[in-house]
Amino acid sequence: MELNPFKQKSGIKPLENGLTEQDIKDRGYLSFALECIDNLIENGTDRYGREHHDILVSILDVQTKDCPEFPPRTTCRIGGNIGYVPTPYMVNLYNKRDFSWGYYGAYVWQDIDIKPTANNGLLEYSFNSVNAKAIAVRIKIDKELPCGIYEIVVNKGAVKPAKAAATYSIEGAWSSNSIYSEGFVPENTGRNYVFVNNVAALIDGRYPQKNNDDMDMPVFSFLERETDYTKDFYTDGNGREGNIPPKINKKTGSDEWIMLEFEEETAIDNIMISLELKNGYTMPESIEVAWANELDYSKAKYPDYMVVPWRGEKRECYWNPRGSEFYEDQSMMHSMESATNITGDSKYVEFIEKYFNEVLKISNGSEEFMWGTHKFYDVFHDECKSPNGDPHEMAIKTPVWKLLWQFNSEATASEIEYIRKMHIVDYETGEYNRHDVGNPQNDSSIKKEPCCISIAGGQFVYAFSFLYTKTNDIKYLDAAKLIANMHYNARGEKTGLSPDVPSKGDGFPSHYCGTEIIGTFCYGLLKSYETTGDELFKDQALQYLRNFGRYAYDEDNERFYAMVNIHTGETISGARWNSGEKPLGYVDLWQPYQYGFEQPLIAAQLYAYAYYLTGDKDMLYYAEKWAFMISNNPPETGCRFDTRYELYARLFSRQGTFADYYGRSISMFLNLYVTTKDNKYLAKAKEFANEAILKLYYNGLFRGHPVRNYYSNVDGVGFLVYSLLQLHVLENNPDIDFSKLVDIDNF
Numbered sequence: 001m002e003l004n005p006f007k008q009k010s011g012i013k014p015l016e017n018g019l020t021e022q023d024i025k026d027r028g029y030l031s032f033a034l035e036c037i038d039n040l041i042e043n044g045t046d047r048y049g050r051e052h053h054d055i056l057v058s059i060l061d062v063q064t065k066d067c068p069e070f071p072p073r074t075t076c077r078i079g080g081n082i083g084y085v086p087t088p089y090m091v092n093l094y095n096k097r098d099f100s101w102g103y104y105g106a107y108v109w110q111d112i113d114i115k116p117t118a119n120n121g122l123l124e125y126s127f128n129s130v131n132a133k134a135i136a137v138r139i140k141i142d143k144e145l146p147c148g149i150y151e152i153v154v155n156k157g158a159v160k161p162a163k164a165a166a167t168y169s170i171e172g173a174w175s176s177n178s179i180y181s182e183g184f185v186p187e188n189t190g191r192n193y194v195f196v197n198n199v200a201a202l203i204d205g206r207y208p209q210k211n212n213d214d215m216d217m218p219v220f221s222f223l224e225r226e227t228d229y230t231k232d233f234y235t236d237g238n239g240r241e242g243n244i245p246p247k248i249n250k251k252t253g254s255d256e257w258i259m260l261e262f263e264e265e266t267a268i269d270n271i272m273i274s275l276e277l278k279n280g281y282t283m284p285e286s287i288e289v290a291w292a293n294e295l296d297y298s299k300a301k302y303p304d305y306m307v308v309p310w311r312g313e314k315r316e317c318y319w320n321p322r323g324s325e326f327y328e329d330q331s332m333m334h335s336m337e338s339a340t341n342i343t344g345d346s347k348y349v350e351f352i353e354k355y356f357n358e359v360l361k362i363s364n365g366s367e368e369f370m371w372g373t374h375k376f377y378d379v380f381h382d383e384c385k386s387p388n389g390d391p392h393e394m395a396i397k398t399p400v401w402k403l404l405w406q407f408n409s410e411a412t413a414s415e416i417e418y419i420r421k422m423h424i425v426d427y428e429t430g431e432y433n434r435h436d437v438g439n440p441q442n443d444s445s446i447k448k449e450p451c452c453i454s455i456a457g458g459q460f461v462y463a464f465s466f467l468y469t470k471t472n473d474i475k476y477l478d479a480a481k482l483i484a485n486m487h488y489n490a491r492g493e494k495t496g497l498s499p500d501v502p503s504k505g506d507g508f509p510s511h512y513c514g515t516e517i518i519g520t521f522c523y524g525l526l527k528s529y530e531t532t533g534d535e536l537f538k539d540q541a542l543q544y545l546r547n548f549g550r551y552a553y554d555e556d557n558e559r560f561y562a563m564v565n566i567h568t569g570e571t572i573s574g575a576r577w578n579s580g581e582k583p584l585g586y587v588d589l590w591q592p593y594q595y596g597f598e599q600p601l602i603a604a605q606l607y608a609y610a611y612y613l614t615g616d617k618d619m620l621y622y623a624e625k626w627a628f629m630i631s632n633n634p635p636e637t638g639c640r641f642d643t644r645y646e647l648y649a650r651l652f653s654r655q656g657t658f659a660d661y662y663g664r665s666i667s668m669f670l671n672l673y674v675t676t677k678d679n680k681y682l683a684k685a686k687e688f689a690n691e692a693i694l695k696l697y698y699n700g701l702f703r704g705h706p707v708r709n710y711y712s713n714v715d716g717v718g719f720l721v722y723s724l725l726q727l728h729v730l731e732n733n734p735d736i737d738f739s740k741l742v743d744i745d746n747f
Contacts, residue, residue: 014655014695014706014707015063015698015703015709017694017697017699021690024689024690024693024694028728029689029693029725029728030342030724030725032697032702032724033724033725033728034343036701036702036717036721037332037335037339037348037721038700039065039701040060040332040701041348041351043060043066044056044057044060044711046377047067048069048380049378049379049381049382051382053358053362053377053379054351054354055324055326055355055358055359055377055379056324056329056332056355056713057323057379058319058320058321058323058325058328059319059320059322059710059711059712059713060701060711060712061709061710061711062698062710062711063699063709067322067379068322068710069322069380070321070322071321071322071710112127112130112289112291113127114126114127114287114289115127123273124270124271124272125270125271125272125273126269127269127270128269129267129268129269130267130269131265131266131267131268131293132262132265132292132293133261133264133293134262134291134292134293135161135260135271135289135290135291135292136260136291136292137271137273137287137288137289153271153272154260154271155269155270156270156272159262159266159268161262265293268291273287316385316387316388317373317374317375317385317386317387318373318594318595319712319714320376320713320714322378322379322380322381323377323378323379324376324377324379325371325376325377325713326356326369326370326371327369327371327372327373327394327399328397328713328714329713329718330397330398330399330400330718331397331660331716331718331719331721331722331746332717332718332721333352333355333400333403333718334718334743334746335718335721335722336348336349336351336352337349337352337403338722338725338742338743339725341740341741342725342728349403352400352403353407356403356404356407357407360408362384367414367415367417368392368414368415368418368419368422368436369411369415370384372394373393373395373595374386374388374389374390374391374392374435375390375392389435391434391435391436391437392418392419392422392423392435393434393435393456394419394456394459394460394463395434395453395455395456395459395520396455396459396520396594396595396599397459397747398459398462398747399459399463401463405466405470409470413471416464416466416467416476417467418436419436419463419464420464420475421438421439421442422437422438422439423435423437423456423460424439424460424479424482425437425438425439425448425450426439426441426448426450427439430482430483430485430486431448431450431452431486431502431503432451432457432460432486433449433450433452434451434455434456434457435451437449437451450503451501451503452486452487452502452503453501454487454498454500454501454516454517454520454521455520455595457483457487457524458520458521458522458523458524458525459520460483460524461480461483461484461521461525461528461537462480462523462527462528464476464477464483464528465477465480465527465531465534466531468480468532469532477534480528480532480537481534484525484528484537486502487502487517487521487540488540490502490510491566492513492565492566492567492568493567494566494567494568494569495513495547495551495564495566495567495568495569496543496544496547497513497544497548497551497564497566498521498544498566499512499513499566500512500513500514500516500517500597508582509597511566511567512564512565512566513544513548513563513564513566514562514564514597514598514599515560515562515597515598515599515600515602515603516596516598516599517544517548518545518548518599519599519600519602519603519605520599520602521544522544522606523602523605523606523745523747525538525541525544526541526606526609526610526613527747529613530613538613538614541610542610542614542616542618542619545606545607545610545618545619545622546616546618546619546622548564549607549618549621549625551564551571552564553622553625554586558625558629558632559586559587560586560587560625560626560629561585561586562583562584562585562586562587562588562597562598562600563582563583563597572584573585576642581593581597582597583596583598585640587600587603588639588640588643589601589629589630589633589639590635590637590639590653590657590661591639591643592639592645592648592653601660601661601668602664603626604623604626604627604630604664604665605667605668605671605747607619607620607622607623607626608623608626608627608671608675609671609744609747610623611671612671612674612744620675623668623672624672626668627668627669627672627681627684630665630668634691635656635657635661635662635691636654636656637654638653652705652707655695655705655706655707656695656696656706656707658704658705658715659692659702659703659705659715659716659719659720660715660716660717660718660719660720661716662688662689662691662723663692663718663719663720663721663722663723663724664719664723664746666685666688666689666692666720666723666724666726666727667719667722667745669685669688670682670685670723670726670727670730671744671745673685673730674730682730682731685723685727686727689723689724692720693724696717696720701717702717702720703715703717704716704717722746725741726742726746729741
């Protein structure tokens with residue numbers, strides 16, 4: 001049996017639909033798109049609780065076609081499958097054999113009776129000699145004392161383990177290594193409590209060694225100690241080479257863990273340990289030691305359940321379990337509109353109108369819609385939920401403003417006016433907040449709180465531009481330009497690039513331009529140009545896109561870097577173990593986190609869209625570079641391991657990717673086909689479409705990911721369905737007016 005966790009895949013067998021590429025060709029792309037839409041209208045509405053509504057649920061089990069009240073997840077909140085987050089090295093459950101995942105978990109452990117003594121700052125534990133292949137140590141620490149394991153010595157330095165693992169947390173990061181893990185209980189839902197007892201292991205060269213400048217993950221290793229154990233080893237206040245750096249320590253007290261493995265069965269009778277505080281050392285409350293010399297191979301596995309982490313599970317509001325959320329359904333509304341255009345069947349647009357009217361009822365007369373990335377409607381309890389705060393927020397996805405205006409112009413105008421009043425925090429500078437915190441110039445009791453995150457700013461720019469074209473009220477065009485110019489005025493003098501978040505002060509988002517600006521914000525600019533004809537929006541977008549390509553594209557390796565320093569034009573290489581949300585190195589095309597600073601697929605789309613809209617040759621040059629990179633690094637290549645979403649990368653990413661990523665890729669290739677007439681792009685679009693159908697289609701629906709058993713609007717099934725409609729139109733009507741049936745863009 002293969003015991004190498006880094007070669008091992010999940011034990012999950014994805015659902016099989018039995019289709020072949022010939023089946024897809026015989027049926028046609030339109031058939032799959034319409035079948036999914038029809039199933040959602042028939043089976044995907046609110047049939048739960050006391051009240052029923054013509055609204056779509058966010059999650060639908062593709063086997064039962066029901067919305068699960070507690071869909072499976074990998075975090076520790078209500079409805080989760082397990083009480084701990086599985087990582088390949090979750091060894092702190094060594095005595096819980098049912099939870100033994102990964103190589104270390106396969107050991108059969110036996111407890112040791114220990115006798116503690118002190119030895120010059122080290123805690124020394126002696127015991128009757130055992131012939132061990134591995135040792136596990138659990139140290140209980142006072143919960144008020146943040147600390148970490150600083151040093152460990154075996155048999156007074158006579159034995160050096162071959163492999164080691166230790167718990168750690170990364171100071172300043174949102175999560176521990178491998179996966180976001182929130183310890184939620186009902187009374188504090190909405191707060192980010194993070195378990196920090198994941199494990200860093202030195203196995204098979206998994207982590208970088210010291211003095212490797214390209215890899216910045218701290219390494220737990222062993223100090224080459226002198227034989228004189230009376231020597232004071234604590235004079236260097238900055239930590240010693242070869243040990244965990246002082247910045248790696250627990251923010252709150254908890255159990256610490258060490259795993260040691262030896263090349264061969266070794267007699268062990270003594271362990272010495274030191275624990276480091278930020279300003280000194282501490283004694284533990286208690287310590288447990290276990291030893292093992294036998295492997296139970298049946299325990300060496302990954303969790304076998306249909307859960308893919310790291311898309312929308314960081315917060316309840318990011319994946320809307322048990323719920324319905326109109327904003328996340330905008331791409332599906334876009335698809336339904338085009339379904340009516342293509343088939344002539346008005347039922348699709350009629351359903352959108354019903355859905356919109358239900359949302360207005362649920363909004364209960366409020367100025368703003370009950371929608372966005374912080375709110376959803378709980379269909380089981382018939383109530384609006386805001387489990388992670390109650391702000392109004394829009395990010396990345398573009399509403400179908402034209403349709404909403406057609407159905408109810410007054411409500412649509414009210415929503416956009418609400419954005420102007422409550423999200424712009426300074427009418428002079430153009431600073432805004434992604435949340436509706438209000439404007440001190442409207443209400444003196446409000447504190448000015450800018451948070452100019454471009455994934456929201458781009459949506460605001462386009463919303464204001466749209467409303468200007470409907471009302472001719474200049475204040476909306478002014479509002480769109482105000483936000484656009486705020487970003488433009490923050491650009492670096494050398495690069496001409498705007499930072500992702502100008503309001504973050506010394507934080508990295510205020511000094512780096514990444515695919516968040518190039519993708520989502522530039523879309524708002526170009527859509528505003530397309531809508532209003534105002535050249536300012538086009539000129540700013542083209543400058544950003546051109547300069548980002550100039551600095552971020554690596555000609556030698558034919559890849560784009562994820563970020564550019566707006567002041568120097570430099571890019572930053574390195575591993576992402578300890579970088580939080582800072583996307584170092586080249587873009588990670590298929591990374592799973594949907595609201596982060598890395599949006600490479602949207603950036604790729606944007607270059608193709610910019611060329612379609614403006615004819616600028618530089619846009620075509622970089623669009624084709626993106627297309628080449630995506631073609632040569634398809635979804636099955638997976639994503640980077642050296643990240644905080646390591647568990648997803650190792651277990652699931654090579655099974656395929658999310659529905660929206662397939663859809664965005666298909667649309668990008670089709671956009672290039674329309675503008676260049678190069679058949680290779682049409683062929684590539686079909687290749688990605690076929691893969692998406694083979695991996696995601698099941699029982700008349702599309703799943704959000706190949707290793708999921710449910711449809712999820714958060715996973716962007718609407719983007720995939722729309723791209724299939726685009727592909728159908730182009731394949732069957734190459735000379736038809738494209739805009740009459742489907743739009744060229746799929747944002």
